[in-house]
Amino acid sequence: MTRVPKPIDMRSDTVTLPSEGMLRAMAAAELGDDVLGDDPTVHRLQDRTAELLGKEAGLFVPSGTMGNQLALRVQTSPGDQLVIEDGAHIYRFEAGAPAALSGLLMTCVPAPGGRLDWEHVEAALNPDNVHAAPPSLVCLENTHNRAGGRILPQELVVAVGAGAHARGLRVHLDGARLWHAHVAGGLSLAELARPVDTVSVCFSKALGAPVGSVLVGDRATIKRAYRFRKMWGGGMRQSGLLAAACLYALDHNLERLAVDHARASALAAGLSHPRLSVGHPVDTNIVMVDVAGEGADVRLVAHLAAGGIKVLGFGPGRVRLVPNLNNDDADIRTVIDALNNFEKA
Numbered sequence: 300m301t302r303v304p305k306p307i308d309m310r311s312d313t314v315t316l317p318s319e320g321m322l323r324a325m326a327a328a329e330l331g332d333d334v335l336g337d338d339p340t341v342h343r344l345q346d347r348t349a350e351l352l353g354k355e356a357g358l359f360v361p362s363g364t365m366g367n368q369l370a371l372r373v374q375t376s377p378g379d380q381l382v383i384e385d386g387a388h389i390y391r392f393e394a395g396a397p398a399a400l401s402g403l404l405m406t407c408v409p410a411p412g413g414r415l416d417w418e419h420v421e422a423a424l425n426p427d428n429v430h431a432a433p434p435s436l437v438c439l440e441n442t443h444n445r446a447g448g449r450i451l452p453q454e455l456v457v458a459v460g461a462g463a464h465a466r467g468l469r470v471h472l473d474g475a476r477l478w479h480a481h482v483a484g485g486l487s488l489a490e491l492a493r494p495v496d497t498v499s500v501c502f503s504k505a506l507g508a509p510v511g512s513v514l515v516g517d518r519a520t521i522k523r524a525y526r527f528r529k530m531w532g533g534g535m536r537q538s539g540l541l542a543a544a545c546l547y548a549l550d551h552n553l554e555r556l557a558v559d560h561a562r563a564s565a566l567a568a569g570l571s572h573p574r575l576s577v578g579h580p581v582d583t584n585i586v587m588v589d590v591a592g593e594g595a596d597v598r599l600v601a602h603l604a605a606g607g608i609k610v611l612g613f614g615p616g617r618v619r620l621v622p623n624l625n626n627d628d629a630d631i632r633t634v635i636d637a638l639n640n641f642e643k644a
């Protein structure tokens with residue numbers, strides 16, 4: 300008998316499919332027309348997320364990208380300077396939106412582990428004169444995707460918040476995976492968000508919801524974001540259907556992220572291949588595997604695919620694995636074995 304292994308998908312924590320329970324919660328959601336302002340489930344999600352993060356108001360948006368870009372648009376003017384870490388999602392993976400949608404000049408500062416500190420931000424700020432783009436916003440990312448799901452030290456976030464505010468700048472936190480910093484690091488979400496003005500969080504990452512992010516901040520800022528969301532085509536009608544999945548995700552899938560973290564650590568610890576290594580501490584659910592050899596990353600992705608395992612190539616010499624809600628412990632062992640068997644005769 301040939302055994303066909305079930306496919307294991309560790310490309311991202313976005314590949315999860317809604318569970319039966321989540322689908323039932325969606326089917327039972329009370330709905331309205333959110334563009335007309337009367338979808339009660341959307342309001343419940345916005346209010347609950349704002350409260351969790353200790354901010355005045357929240358806005359439900361279709362994607363993390365829209366949440367981030369709205370935050371940029373409403374806290375800057377075209378021609379302003381945005382200071383951001385060089386590996387940040389907002390800079391690398393949002394299709395040039397800060398330039399296209401908000402007319403921003405980005406100053407990108409490389410920082411190991413994505414840990415952009417106040418000293419480096421301050422050194423990057425343009426001077427206050429007519430020749431320079433005036434700085435108005437600083438962005439941080441927690442946890443940091445490209446750095447391998449690293450958690451920002453909270454003292455760093457506090458210092459950037461304090462320094463920026465003293466200079467009259469605003470701070471936005473890309474918190475697509477802030478959930479992980481909370482579960483792995485033990486600080487409350489409100490504590491993690493306190494030093495910054497706005498935060499975007501994703502429910503479609505790791506928490507198992509099919510769609511949805513929320514941007515939180517003070518009431519006036521969120522009111523402006525609401526207007527731009529409509530302008531950008533992000534006003535949705537019976538979106539309570541999606542918000543219900545996000546509420547379910549908060550109730551059922553937040554604290555269990557610790558399981559994904561343990562699996563990611565086990566995966567990294569299980570590597571025993573002379574050409575494979577993980578060059579970062581595994582703080583949360585992301586494992587960046589470095590593979591030595593010309594073109595070896597492409598061959599590694601293909602080798603794993605042949606064994607029914609999907610991963611993402613993440614630049615030359617690197618692949619990304621993200622254990623998620625749809626994986627189990629057996630999957631981790633299967634992936635470790637497949638990695639350790641790469642190009643073994």
Ligand SMILES: *Cc1c(COP(=O)(O)O)cnc(C)c1O
Pocket residue numbers: 361362363364365367388389440442443444473475476501503504512
């Ligand atoms: C995934 C992600 C986003 C947003 O992605 P969407 O696909 O637009 O939802 C933003 N920031 C980080 C750090 C991410 O990993």
